[in-house]
Amino acid sequence: MENAVVSRGFGQAPLYKIVKSRLLEGLTAGEWTTGEALPSEAKLAARFDVSIGTVRKAIDELVAEKILVRHQGKGTFVAVHNKDRTLYYFFHLVGPDGVKEFPTSELLSFGKAKAEAAVAEQLRIARGAPVFRFRNLLKLQGRPVILDHITIPQALFPDLDEEALRKRESTIYALYQARYGINVIRAQERLRARPCDAEAAKILGLASGAPILEIHRVAYTYNDVPVEVRLSTANTEHHDYLNDLGKGQAR
Structure with missing residues (x-):
């Protein structure tokens, strides 16, 4: 990261946007890791040769994008993935009363594969590149509600195995962050209703052909780099899908 002239190569971009980009470069490079405090605004201003207001x-x-978090009187820190963060930014099923609960998780399968064309394009990797695929079942009050089919590039998670997933202390995104320094900061989702196929119906306790919600998610880390493709089958018979844009969006 440059210490003085921060505008080089950015044309007429506003100065604060350039500083933001430099901060993202530092985060991407691991200069400041999970839960770590950034230097003070005064130190960053001196580093980039800009005003404190610009920093x-x-x-x-x-902070608005949930990449950093401010703690009053303590400073600004790299956001940490935990159950609360996942619950409010990445899990969107609520009961009829609007209450959201944290689901329990069960790993159903894990294996290696090669990326087919569509997934390769979404992950911006070569077709046939090695990937990990695993299925994860989420339950609320013991009732299966979401079946996830998750695909991630082996290059980003080189030593991931079934044991690491089963024994993780917190969420999958927390594992990505703690073990590989990959911070999921936002996710793009597409939703559609469709009949449930036989495999998902059996796992979710539904009749084959019952209506379900299909959620296609691509998760991104810094600089909009995709790190995960997730296809979820959600049983919304007893729950609603609620994404509160004012409270629950990562960006």
Whole structure:
């Protein structure tokens, strides 16, 4: 990261956007890791040769995007993936009363594969590149509600195995962050209703052909780099899908 002239190569971009980009470069390079405090705004201003106000505006955007978090009186820190973060930013099923509960998780399968064309394009990797695929079942109050089919590039998670997934202390995204330094900061989802296929129906306790919600998600880390493709089959018979854009969006 440059210490003085921060505008090189950015044309007429606003100065705070350039500082934001430099901060993202540092995060991507692991200069500041999970839960770690960034230098003070004064130190960052001196580093980039800009005003404290410019640094603050750049940090404000990163806080709004849930990449950083401010702790009053302590400073600004790299956001940590935990159950609360996952519950409010990446899990969207609620009961009829609007209450959201954290689901229990069960790993159903794990294996290696080669990326087919569609997944390769979404992950921006070569067709046939090695990937990990695993199925994960989420339950609420003991009732199966979501069956996830997850695909991630082996290149980003080289030593991941079934044991690591089964014995993880927290969420899958927390594992990505703690073990590989990959911070999922946002996810793009597409939803559609369709009849449930026989395999998903059996796992979710539904009749084959019952209506389900299909959710296609691509998860991204810094600089909009895709790190995960997830196809979820959700049973919304007893739950609603609620994504509160004012509270629950990662960006």
